[in-house]
Amino acid sequence: MAGASSVGVIGKGITIRGSLSGGGDLVIEGQVEGQVALKNHLTIESGGRVQATVKAADLTVHGTAEGDIEASGRVHLSSTARVSGDVKAAQVVLEDGAVFNGTIEMDVKLPDVLQER
């Protein structure tokens, strides 16, 4: 398991067009267009911009993301995040200041008295 030990960084002067996949954590400060599929944690820093379909275990966004996001764990949009797209995760957190447009899908357990709509 190479998870925690490796952290990749895509610096702010770098642009990648294509697909990124693999294990290890990744921090994006530059630009990525295409698809991202990671087994671990993805962080999009405040100057970073991702226009891609993203799949990761967890995701922390401080920058810009456009595209659908799917995480098995948490998606955290910090106060500087600008995200548009559909987000599906076990937990989504929107900090005050985050700008988000799109749908959010978490598992919502409603009380019995309300049969799900």
Added chain:
Amino acid sequence: MANTVIGPDLVIDGEISGDESLVIQGTVKGRIALQEKVSVDGAAVVEADVDARAVEVSGRLTGNIQASERVELRGECRVVGDIRAPRILIADGANFKGSVDMDVKER
């Protein structure tokens, strides 16, 4: 020091461009065009044409390399492709197959 590090478990299939240095420890397929230095670490696998200021290879690279300053193939690297650079260094132990062209005007 390199700001960008493509970790050992990362696979990139596409184009990488930019004005920073890059250290590749994982896998890259496609094309790399940088204005700074590209380092291909020992465990890395690159199947791409590389165009940069300087290129240093310790891992595996299949593709053409073009550098405005220098290309260095270190011991234990395996490179297949053509190299064009004003300065080229091939260390003992490097495994290289391809052509070398040093007739590039220095800037």
Added chain:
Amino acid sequence: MAAISKDSGAATLIGPSIVISGKISGDEDLTVRGRVEGTLELSRGLVVDPGGIVKADVSAKSAVISGVVVGNIRAEESVELTHEARVVGDITAPRVVILDGAAYRGRVDMSGAPVAAAPRPAQATPRAPARVTAPARPVTPLARPVPPPAPPSRAPAPSAPAPAVARASVQRAEGRPVPPPAPPAPPVVAGASRKKVIVRKRK
């Protein structure tokens, strides 16, 4: 117990054992601890406490949800889902906050959101404060609705009173420049003008 009891504040509280079916509208803050089905149209704030259940489309100035809401929420200012919230429905508001622990499913539309939370420009105007600095007595006393600049846009306002005040010298400064009316300015303006501290006027 009254069906709808009033808290000490002006807010209305729907107690935990109450079920209301229909349309609720009003100009006060509303706290729901019971169950509401239908439509909610409020010009103030809605608070759904843990245990509260709202099955309705909601329109309010702001909403803080700690209970269950099934329905679309539209707010003029902000919507906050706290860690106990369970919400299904679309949310439309310029500010949306979802805390860790909240469960949500639906569409979020913040298209009315300011891209950069810029502080009110008024605060940047150094002119008035520059002179006023000495007494710098924050207008807190507030007997007189401080923000004379309120009516026009804040930025230009100070220039008018400033010279007049300067002339009057640090002391007197009859409240001449102050336009008497000064309607209850929105909190923001009050804050901004506090910086300007047209204390002179008070004298």
